[in-house]
Amino acid sequence: xxxxxxxxxxxERSIGQIFSDEYSxxxxxxxxxxxxxxGQARELLSDLLNAMDNIQTSGNIYFLGSIVxxxxxxxxxxxxxxxxxxxxxxxxxxxxxxxxxxxxxxxxERRGYVFQKGSADKGTEDRFRLALRQRDQAFFKKHVQQAGxxxxxxxxxxxxxxxxxxxxxxxFYRGTLHATDEARRNKLVAFIIQHCYLVVVAVxxxxxxxxxFTVLNAxxxxxxxxxxxxxxxxxxxxxxxxxxxxxxxxxxxxxxxxDKFVELFxxxxxxxxxxxxxxxxxxxxxxxxxxFGGKPDNFITDLLEPLADAYLLLGEPAQIELQFGxxxxxxxxxxxxxxxxxxxxxxxxxxxxxxxxxxxxxAQFLVDLERxxxxxxxxxxxxxxxxxxxANVMDEFEPRPATxxxxxxxxxxxxxxxxxxxALSGPLYSLARVCRPxxxxxxxxxxxxxxxxxxxxxxxxVLPQKVEDGSEWATLFPDPAERAAWTHRLANLVLxxxxxxxxxxxxxxxxxxxxxxxxxxxxxxxxxxQGVLQTSQWTAEHLKTRQETLLNKLCKVWNLSSTPVExxxxx
Numbered sequence: 001x002x003x004x005x006x007x008x009x010x011x012e013r014s015i016g017q018i019f020s021d022e023y024s025x026x027x028x029x030x031x032x033x034x035x036x037x038x039g040q041a042r043e044l045l046s047d048l049l050n051a052m053d054n055i056q057t058s059g060n061i062y063f064l065g066s067i068v069x070x071x072x073x074x075x076x077x078x079x080x081x082x083x084x085x086x087x088x089x090x091x092x093x094x095x096x097x098x099x100x101x102x103x104x105x106x107x108x109e110r111r112g113y114v115f116q117k118g119s120a121d122k123g124t125e126d127r128f129r130l131a132l133r134q135r136d137q138a139f140f141k142k143h144v145q146q147a148g149x150x151x152x153x154x155x156x157x158x159x160x161x162x163x164x165x166x167x168x169x170x171x172f173y174r175g176t177l178h179a180t181d182e183a184r185r186n187k188l189v190a191f192i193i194q195h196c197y198l199v200v201v202a203v204x205x206x207x208x209x210x211x212x213f214t215v216l217n218a219x220x221x222x223x224x225x226x227x228x229x230x231x232x233x234x235x236x237x238x239x240x241x242x243x244x245x246x247x248x249x250x251x252x253x254x255x256x257x258x259d260k261f262v263e264l265f266x267x268x269x270x271x272x273x274x275x276x277x278x279x280x281x282x283x284x285x286x287x288x289x290x291x292f293g294g295k296p297d298n299f300i301t302d303l304l305e306p307l308a309d310a311y312l313l314l315g316e317p318a319q320i321e322l323q324f325g326x327x328x329x330x331x332x333x334x335x336x337x338x339x340x341x342x343x344x345x346x347x348x349x350x351x352x353x354x355x356x357x358x359x360x361x362x363a364q365f366l367v368d369l370e371r372x373x374x375x376x377x378x379x380x381x382x383x384x385x386x387x388x389x390x391a392n393v394m395d396e397f398e399p400r401p402a403t404x405x406x407x408x409x410x411x412x413x414x415x416x417x418x419x420x421x422x423a424l425s426g427p428l429y430s431l432a433r434v435c436r437p438x439x440x441x442x443x444x445x446x447x448x449x450x451x452x453x454x455x456x457x458x459x460x461x462v463l464p465q466k467v468e469d470g471s472e473w474a475t476l477f478p479d480p481a482e483r484a485a486w487t488h489r490l491a492n493l494v495l496x497x498x499x500x501x502x503x504x505x506x507x508x509x510x511x512x513x514x515x516x517x518x519x520x521x522x523x524x525x526x527x528x529x530q531g532v533l534q535t536s537q538w539t540a541e542h543l544k545t546r547q548e549t550l551l552n553k554l555c556k557v558w559n560l561s562s563t564p565v566e567x568x569x570x571x
Contacts, residue, residue: 009073009202015064015090016193018200019113021122024076025069025130027084033136033162036085041169044089045176046382051278052191062191063279064090066199073204083198084132089169090192091130092144096173097189099150102182107147110189114145136162143167150174224262225281226253229292237296248300252308263341264311268303270345274391274400276384310351314344324363330444331370337437342386343373346393353398368410369393371558374441375412378423378434417560424554425547427488435459439495439528442550445557446527458496460517462538463487464506472508476539486540490554491547494529509538 051058067083080087091114098110118126132140143149144166153174156167177185230249234242253261265281273288286292291299313319314332321329335343347369354362372393376386392406399405412420429435436459465487467473477483486492494517507516513533517524524530528550535542554560 009071009200011200012197013200014194015196015198016113018087018198019090019094019129019193021116021124022076023069023071023078023129024116024127025087026077026079027088027130027132027136028079028081034085034088034132034165035162036089036165036169038168038172040085041089041092041172043383044086045093045173046384047276048188048192048196050276050384052188052195057275058278060195062196063283064196064198065280066201069200069202071202071204073202078202086198087130088132088140088166092150092166092170093173094189094192095144096150096170096177097185099148100174100177100182100185106186111147113193115147132162136166139163140166144170224258225285226262226265228282229265229285232286233292233296233299241297245296245300248305252300252304255312256308260311264308267311267341267345267348268307270387270390271307271349271394274394276387306352307348310348311344313351314347320366324359324366328363328366330441331366334437334441334444335366335370335373337440338373338377339433340383340386342383342390343369346390349394349398365397365410367559371412371560372410374438374558375416375420377437378420378431380431380434412560414561420558421551421555421560424490425551428490429459429461429488429493435493438554439490439493441557442490442554443495443526443528445553446531448527460494460496461487461492462494462509462512462532463492463543466506468506471506473506476509476537482540486543489543489547490550491543494524494532495526496529497525 048062051062064086065083067087068081069083070079070081071077094110094113098107098114101107101110114129116124116127116129118124128141128145130145131137141149143153150170150173153167153171156164156171159167177188230246233249234246237245256264262281265285266277269277269281269285269288272290273284277284277288289299289303291303313323315336317329317333320332332347335347347366350362350365350369372389376389381389389408392409395403395406396409423431424438428438439459463477463483463486464473467477467483473483477486496517517529517533524533531546532538
């Protein structure tokens with residue numbers, strides 16, 4: 001038998017084995033910069049703590065995915081082809097945990113996860129276990145990897161790119177973990193080192209690595225999780241059934257598109273398991289979805305095809321309106337604007353399980369689901385909270401055997417409604433990624449026709465964010481505190497079909513209306529902006545009235561029982 005020229009080595013490795021003398025990681029210069037933001041760093045820590053605290057659910061392990069390396073067997077040098085973001089973030093986390101350790105001896109021991117102390121006996125040299133690209137490494141070493149580096153982090157406001165991401169994530173980890181008692185931090189370190197794993201795919205040559213990377217990433221040649229699952233299903237189907245089942249599988253994939261097809265399998269797993277996945281889709285799908293392990297024909301007929309139909313329906317608001325009415329169509333369009341798709345499994349399940357005559361019930365479910373989704377959206381609930389709540393929603397209308405009814409599901413409590421209204425009445429523009437979808441939903445509610453938001457380019461403040469001395473705005477709002485209280489709130493925001501013009505921001509109100517808040521035909525397509533054009537003077541008193549009107553409209557849209565009129569009156 002001929003010897004393989006480029007054997008592939010793929011094994012699970014604990015993080016303790018990853019950050020050891022066995023590996024010396026290097027990020028090649030052609031790789032993109034480190035780019036994980038605080039939200040991704042937050043999610044990683046949340047997942048680790050959740051897995052650590054729920055041993056019965058997690059099995060006392062946590063799978064962090066895979067990395068691809070160029071590595072010669074027996075030698076530690078490893079060029080990272082895929083996995084830079086995770087290795088860098090784990091290094092930041094371990095460095096923070098090291099610097100927060102109060103016991104000097106343990107602190108020295110934990111330094112070893114980031115730094116290899118050279119040994120003449122072993123023939124090793126001093127080195128950091130991870131070397132970023134040359135342009136980033138000096139900064140990473142100074143502010144993260146060196147012992148005590150995270151105790152005095154620089155101001156990220158003056159940084160950009162990878163340096164900003166590094167410092168922001170280090171500051172987040174330090175702030176969060178500093179508020180945690182040391183016993184829990186020690187438990188977290190032990191869990192990461194002993195019970196967290198990566199699959200390491202190592203090949204000895206750049207050519208072999210490029211082939212692996214192409215298989216993982218090249219459009220049209222990528223081997224997705226669903227490709228692996230398809231191969232398994234067809235193998236079990238046997239030669240007679242293989243061809244017709246493959247044609248049906250591929251017909252569904254073509255109708256959705258490759259990326260959405262993979263997304264659908266993730267939603268199917270969530271519908272069946274009703275908990276956040278703790279393993280790769282191709283590994284965890286079999287256990288989470290018992291139907292997949294049964295007869296292949298039944299899986300496609302009873303699960304894949306009807307859920308694909310539901311998925312397609314959610315992408316067609318016109319069909320939603322035809323079947324469930326205009327309010328349901330507005331709801332689905334609004335849900336699609338949220339920055340996550342965690343609401344989709346309960347929506348898919350409800351559409352899948354609908355029966356003849358259920359149109360009104362399904363329509364109300366979608367309306368209530370939008371309300372819950374926007375509450376979680378405005379509260380910036382993390383993925384674990386979202387997944388748990390949506391699992392409760394599914395348990396409410398399709399209970400699983402031997403489960404108790406959830407205490408919180410689709411409905412919002414009085415406290416949650418008050419929190420929702422408070423968030424809507426506050427500085428909405430300050431909530432990243434939240435403001436635009438809320439304004440679009442509000443504008444749609446104000447519209448008497450079928451408003452389209454395909455051309456929205458920007459959100460503009462009527463009262464400028466920065467008021468120039470001597471301007472009309474300084475006269476209308478002489479109190480800086482009052483200006484600050486109104487600047488980012490609903491009443492002061494409009495939608496424009498043009499890019500923001502910083503020079504126009506400080507124009508007097510009348511000029512701004514006539515030259516900036518209108519389209520080429522002298523009008524605005526957005527009702528929320530038309531309300532400004534019909535106003536003669538922009539004052540604090542007018543803002544109070546407008547704020548109350550807009551809040552009441554949103555409360556009606558989302559059936560919220562409390563409106564903070566007192567807050568508006570006292571603003």
